[in-house]
Amino acid sequence: MYLSTGDITALSLTVKLAFTVTVVLILVGSPLSWWLARTSSRLKAPLSALVALPLVLPPTVMGFYLLIAMGPDGPIGRLTSLMGIGTLAFSYPGLVFASVLYSLPFVVQPLQNAFESIGSRPFEVAATLGANRFQRFFFVAVPMAKPGFFTAAILGFAHTIGEFGVVLMIGGNIPGQTRVVSVQIYDHVEALAYDQAHQLAFLLILFSFTVLILVYGLQRKFSRSLLSFN
Amino acid sequence: MEIQIRNLLSSVVFVSLVYGPCALGATATIAVASNFGEVAQHLADEFESITGHELTLVMGASGRFYAQISNGAPFDVFLSADFEKPENLISSGLALSDSVFTYATGRLALWSRDEALIKNNASVLSSNSSYKVAYANPRLAPYGRAAVEVIHALALFEVLEQNLVQGENIAQAYQFVFTGNAELGFVALSQVLRNGEPGFGSSWVIPADLHSPIRQDAVLLGRAKNNAAAKEFLNFLKLSSSQAVIQSYGYGPGDR
Numbered sequence: 001m002y003l004s005t006g007d008i009t010a011l012s013l014t015v016k017l018a019f020t021v022t023v024v025l026i027l028v029g030s031p032l033s034w035w036l037a038r039t040s041s042r043l044k045a046p047l048s049a050l051v052a053l054p055l056v057l058p059p060t061v062m063g064f065y066l067l068i069a070m071g072p073d074g075p076i077g078r079l080t081s082l083m084g085i086g087t088l089a090f091s092y093p094g095l096v097f098a099s100v101l102y103s104l105p106f107v108v109q110p111l112q113n114a115f116e117s118i119g120s121r122p123f124e125v126a127a128t129l130g131a132n133r134f135q136r137f138f139f140v141a142v143p144m145a146k147p148g149f150f151t152a153a154i155l156g157f158a159h160t161i162g163e164f165g166v167v168l169m170i171g172g173n174i175p176g177q178t179r180v181v182s183v184q185i186y187d188h189v190e191a192l193a194y195d196q197a198h199q200l201a202f203l204l205i206l207f208s209f210t211v212l213i214l215v216y217g218l219q220r221k222f223s224r225s226l227l228s229f230n
Numbered sequence: 231m232e233i234q235i236r237n238l239l240s241s242v243v244f245v246s247l248v249y250g251p252c253a254l255g256a257t258a259t260i261a262v263a264s265n266f267g268e269v270a271q272h273l274a275d276e277f278e279s280i281t282g283h284e285l286t287l288v289m290g291a292s293g294r295f296y297a298q299i300s301n302g303a304p305f306d307v308f309l310s311a312d313f314e315k316p317e318n319l320i321s322s323g324l325a326l327s328d329s330v331f332t333y334a335t336g337r338l339a340l341w342s343r344d345e346a347l348i349k350n351n352a353s354v355l356s357s358n359s360s361y362k363v364a365y366a367n368p369r370l371a372p373y374g375r376a377a378v379e380v381i382h383a384l385a386l387f388e389v390l391e392q393n394l395v396q397g398e399n400i401a402q403a404y405q406f407v408f409t410g411n412a413e414l415g416f417v418a419l420s421q422v423l424r425n426g427e428p429g430f431g432s433s434w435v436i437p438a439d440l441h442s443p444i445r446q447d448a449v450l451l452g453r454a455k456n457n458a459a460a461k462e463f464l465n466f467l468k469l470s471s472s473q474a475v476i477q478s479y480g481y482g483p484g485d486r
Contacts, residue, residue, distance in 0.1 A: 067405065072410045074409075089406075172396055173397075187369060187370060187398075189297065191369050192297075192315075
């Protein structure tokens with residue numbers, strides 16, 4: 001198998017992006033899904049719907065509107081310009097931001113399910129033992145929802161690896177910055193370099209297959225506990 | 231009497247259903263490079279009203295069409311955005327070699343949505359080192375390759391290298407400029423023109439001698455060897471009246 005330096009750059013960028021996005025997703029997704037799991041607020045339904053929107057929107061459509069929103073006249077672009085970091089399109093941070101939005105439902109939904117299936121009993125017990133809200137979250141909820149965290153992280157990671165449409169729209173195809181594997185494969189196919197495309201696609205399939213075996217293996221292991229996708 | 235009329239009517243309906251398509255003309259499916267979509271639709275409408283043939287236009291990326299045609303897609307004519315793909319299809323026996331011709335040549339424009347930015351020349355390109363410059367991926371898009379040639383011809387590659395952002399195709403390069411994410415962009419003149427006049431923003435029509443010609447070739451595909459509609463449409467594209475329409479959309483003339 002022969003990989004060009006461009007292919008290798010794209011591969012390592014993709015893995016780096018997926019790691020970063022997964023970490024951000026867990027940090028943002030845990031409090032959000034915890035809140036969604038426990039709240040009886042009227043905002044629950046609209047917020048859940050907002051989080052799930054990327055499942056429905058075609059990625060290129062979402063990417064196009066992100067491009068507009070990130071532009072100098074868009075709400076995100078104005079905010080980032082005010083903060084002194086310019087606009088986000090065509091940059092690695094922009095890619096991280098867009099990928100977090102895009103993969104959010106894949107992390108929030110398993111986490112929310114995990115938190116919900118714990119029920120309120122363990123927290124009531126913890127509260128009677130004098131645990132405050134943070135202790136209840138970190139020492140009761142997080143350990144009990146561990147399989148949920150595992151699934152969420154793997155799904156977020158894998159989904160970011162396979163991301164294409166959004167990156168295509170906001171990336172600008174800059175090597176080492178925004179040219180990820182999926183775009184590289186697309187370019188190979190469009191340029192009729194099918195052999196190179198096959199190689200990269202093969203690696204991608206191998207990777208995805210491994211990840212999914214891991215997830216389903218784990219799901220069986222925890223089949224009687226808290227893990228579920230939907 | 232009433233029954234007779236009803237019988238007559240139903241036989242008319244029957245006859246026109248069965249023989250109608252033959253009486254009206256043949257049908258053909260045309261794969262059109264997306265940059266030429268609007269013009270192709272204009273020309274196809276004219277063609278249909280003159281000949282009574284029926285055309286189905288499918289717009290898309292030339293590379294994708296190439297892959298689809300290689301795998302048996304039911305297209306009769308291919309209007310590519312370049313000349314390599316029709317050539318490749320001919321050498322792999324999927325298209326007819328005597329049918330290929332250049333139906334249009336692409337013209338490149340430097341475009342900004344800011345009315346005052348471009349003063350009908352290249353000076354803006356070296357005026358501000360923070361301007362992002364969009365162009366199409368030169369590996370995939372002939373317009374992108376031409377843009378790179380222009381940048382080299384102007385000896386601006388080192389100045390611009392860090393500021394270049396790539397769209398997958400010319401439509402995306404246009405999008406980057408349209409949404410303000412890039413201040414400048416090398417786009418197709420046909421994208422900038424509206425009814426033959428420059429649309430909004432400011433632009434510089436890049437002299438054709440700064441890059442090699444962007445030849446867009448058409449070819450008749452193997453399955454359409456005997457398809458009258460497909461063959462006549464290719465001839466229709468060569469008519470000087472059709473060539474005038476093509477040029478009014480911002481393209482240079484084809485080769486015959």
